[in-house]
Amino acid sequence: MANPSNRPIGKSGWGRTLGAAAVSIVYFFPVLYIILTAFKTRQDALAWPVKFIFTPTLENFVSVFYRTTVEGGAAEATGFGLYFFNSMFIGGTSVLLALIIGTAAAYGFSRFPLRGNETYLFMILTTRMMPPIIAIIPIFVLFRIFGLSGTYVGIIALYTAFNLPFSIWMVKSFFDDLDRDIEDAARMDGSSEFRLFRKICLPQVYAGLAATFVFAVILTWNEFVFALLLTGTQTRTVPVQIVRTIGGAIGVDWGLLSALETLFIIPVVLVTFALQNQLLRGVTFGTIRR
Amino acid sequence: MxxxxxxxxxxxxxxxxxxxxxxxxxxxxxxxxxxxxxxxxxxxxxxxxIVNLFPLMWSYGLSFFSYNAKYLKRPPSWVGLGNFIDLFSDVDVWERFQNTALIVIGSVFLQLIIGFLLALLFSTEFPLRRYLLMLVLAPMMLSLSAVGVFFKLFYEPTLGFIPRLVQEFTGEPFVILSTPTKATIAIVCADAWMWSPFVMLLVLAGLVSVPKYLYEAAEIDRAGAWRRFRTITFPYIKSLLLLALLFRTIETFKIFDVVYVLTEGGPGSSTETISVYLFRVAFNYFQTGRASALGYITLFAVIVLTSLYLYAINTRRAEPG
Structure with missing residues (x-):
């Protein structure tokens, strides 16, 4: 099983911990800096040298969702509630669809190989390796022709296909890892093929399916190019709005921008920790799994 | 449909x-x-x-026409191979490929070195290892656009962290994104920071696959550290390093978000990669036909690289150990 992070070679003591801690904190510094800035007041955020000890404030997080746009005016909703909902809704729905279609296909590819099985798998992987910018040109035209631009249906259909190659390769790698002897034994006992899938194979890959789901949701949550060109004001996702925000009037408000980024990345950082053991498989689409 | x-x-x-x-x-x-x-x-x-192949065929067709996606009603006009001939003789396109190659070479090289060193650091067990590993692995999972925004803040000329830090030492203002060379280095650094953990993960997988008895045997033979690395460790991580190299080359070749957010291809067109250029041709100039043709040329390059990657995976599967 792919588990490099849990199977180190040899042992070292606290000395190595100290060295690794120094390196890790320097490496993580850009993220840490943004998270700290999110809790700072405007003065603290721009202070030099950088303040590491300060009185934290939550006002930046409040103004992500409500803030006064005109000097002295009443606080108004900024629409970020909707954008966060969109990111979650579009991500969740499309990944669920991709996982259902993908699991069926993965089981097929793994247990009932077609003629030219590898060729199909290769072509499926190629669609995912393809630069998104190439696919988006015709898709942009077609979305306009069929009136799908700015609709939930359009972007969810697109993201379903976007997540499908990943789901197939990933779930297939989990099916491939299973011990075939159990299935053969069940088949001997006269179990039907559907029962075999439902009662024996599927329960063994539940954890893998969960990992695939979370991974794909992160990929979708992070996706920028498709969302930039194909979502409208009502279906816009968080990364698109963040990038639009830097160009705008609040671009100079570092606390606010950092608070936004923090809300956007914290779920990803936490989930990464939970997924640590599946990370290698996930980032290589299940092509490497030792 | x-x-x-x-x-x-x-x-x-x-x-x-x-x-x-x-x-x-x-x-x-x-x-x-x-x-x-x-x-x-x-x-x-x-x-x-429906969602991938059909649009691709559509753009294959479009690549032989002059067409503007902004005016859907206006019929495309046939230009035959005109778009392709134009592109192959266009200095601009050649320059965009060079920009991309420069960023790919710089970034992948840095990733391999940093990733390898990080993997060595984390190759043994020590207290709190799992938690520290999380800090190092986090950048890889972040959104490319978010990383672009991060570094935009760090590089900001007057209030950004890095210009201010440099000014402490040199006493002069330091504007990172002002010259082609500095802007390219800035992009390479951002991209390498994000993806070195990926290389680390692959190298770690290679390191743990080395059978322990080989090291024990080397111990008995009193083989030095360099010799141990060259004759035992390296052969085991070689194929994974190759995979990391190919995978990162493919991915970096497509680089868009970070550049789009950080420099928008500037100053001038010095950091405009092929993806950013494609975006510009397709959605700023709306030369949809020409963009489709260029897309096909790029796709060809990616397919060649992907074939190499899959070939490397199959070779690796075939080898024992």
Missing amino acids: TSPPSSQTAPASPPAAPPARSARGFFGWMLAPERRGPLLVAPAIATLV
């Missing part, structure tokens, strides 16, 4: 056998053992054909 060409799925199904027992009817025929594979795979293939 046009229905997917059935010829795409046809080769998948085995030659249709006459129904064994007509009593079970159509569903019995559908669910026959030899049709299980195709049946399970069909929905996925259909989805990919």
Whole structure:
């Protein structure tokens, strides 16, 4: 099983911990800096040298969702509630669809190989390796022709296909890892093929399916190019709005921008920790799994 | 919407056998053992054909026309191979490929070195290792656009962290994104920061696959550290390093978000990569036909690289250990 992070070679003591801690904190510094800035007041955020000890404030997080746009005016909703909902809704729905279609296909590819099985798998992987910018040109035209631009249906259909190659390769790698002897034994006992899938194979890959789901949701949550060109004001996702925000009037408000980024990345950082053991498989689409 | 060409799925199904027992009817025929594979795979293939392949064919067609996506009603005009001939003789396109190559070489090289060193650091067990590893692995999972925003803040000329830090030492203002060289280095650093953990993960996988007895044998033979690395460790991580190199080359070749957010291709067009240029041609100048043609040239490059990657994976699977 792919588990490099849990199977180190040899042992070292606290000395190595100290060295690794120094390196890790320097490496993580850009993220840490943004998270700290999110809790700072405007003065603290721009202070030099950088303040590491300060009185934290939550006002930046409040103004992500409500803030006064005109000097002295009443606080108004900024629409970020909707954008966060969109990111979650579009991500969740499309990944669920991709996982259902993908699991069926993965089981097929793994247990009932077609003629030219590898060729199909290769072509499926190629669609995912393809630069998104190439696919988006015709898709942009077609979305306009069929009136799908700015609709939930359009972007969810697109993201379903976007997540499908990943789901197939990933779930297939989990099916491939299973011990075939159990299935053969069940088949001997006269179990039907559907029962075999439902009662024996599927329960063994539940954890893998969960990992695939979370991974794909992160990929979708992070996706920028498709969302930039194909979502409208009502279906816009968080990364698109963040990038639009830097160009705008609040671009100079570092606390606010950092608070936004923090809300956007914290779920990803936490989930990464939970997924640590599946990370290698996930980032290589299940092509490497030792 | 046009229905997917059935010829795409046809080769998948085995030659249709006459129904064994007509009593079970159509569903019995559908669910026959030899049709299980195709049946399970069909929905996925259909989805990919409709959402991926069909648009690609569409843009294949468009690449022979002069067409503007802004005016859908205006009919495209046939230019034959004009777009391709134009592109191949265009200095701008060549320059964009060079920009991309420069960023790919710089970034992948840095990633391999940093990733390798990080992997060595984390190759042994020590207290709190799991938690520290999380801090190092986090950048890889972040959104590319978010990383662009991060570094935009760090590089900001007057208030950014890095210009202010440099000014402490030199006493002069330091504007990172002002010259082509500095801007390219800035992009390479951002990208390498994000993806070195990926290389680390692959190298770690290689390091743990080395059988322990080899090190024990080397211990007995009193082999030095360098010799141990060269004769034992390196052969085991070699194939994974190659995979990391190819995978990162493919991915960096596509670099868009970070550049788009950080420099928008500037100053001038010095950091405009092929993806950013494609975006510009397609959605700022709206030369949809020309963009489609360029997309096909780029796609060809990616397919070549992907084939190499898959070839490397298959070779690796075949080798023992």
